[in-house]
Amino acid sequence: MEDIQSEEFSNILQTNKQDTFILDVREELEFHTFNVGGTNIPLGKMQKLLEDDDLEIPEDKVIIVVCQRGIRSKTAKTLLNNFGFKNVRNLEGGLLKLQRIL
Numbered sequence: 001m002e003d004i005q006s007e008e009f010s011n012i013l014q015t016n017k018q019d020t021f022i023l024d025v026r027e028e029l030e031f032h033t034f035n036v037g038g039t040n041i042p043l044g045k046m047q048k049l050l051e052d053d054d055l056e057i058p059e060d061k062v063i064i065v066v067c068q069r070g071i072r073s074k075t076a077k078t079l080l081n082n083f084g085f086k087n088v089r090n091l092e093g094g095l096l097k098l099q100r101i102l
Contacts, residue, residue: 003074003092004064006101012064013037021061025076026068034095036066043072050083063088070094 004012012020013036022038024031031040039057041049049055057063063085065073070093077090091098 001062001087001089003070004089005092006098009064009066009091009098010101019061021058021063023057023063023065023076024067025065025072030068034099036095036098038064038066043067043076046076046079050079057085059085059087061087064091065089066091066095066098068094069096 017037022036024036024038024040025043025046026040027042027044028040041055046055057080063080065076065080065088067073067076070091073090073094077088080088
């Protein structure tokens with residue numbers, strides 16, 4: 001799936017989030033500075049959780065991966081795709097870009 005732009009993501013946040021799962025791959029301290037209501041799993045922990053099959057992410061929802069600038073989330077999207085997750089989108093430009101339009 002293609003990346004998601006800030007405007008579309010903002011609309012999702014303001015309307016119906018039931019069919020989406022927001023995965024924030026920033027470190028815990030970063031997560032608490034600006035939280036958009038997602039689940040925090042730092043990128044550095046994802047590989048092991050995926051390998052151990054301990055990552056609880058619903059596969060029936062669109063997974064939107066976010067981070068500060070969109071770099072770690074892009075890596076996480078690729079990692080999730082490699083482990084068989086199909087409906088994964090990266091927030092282009094990250095939360096910094098999103099904050100500019102809010």
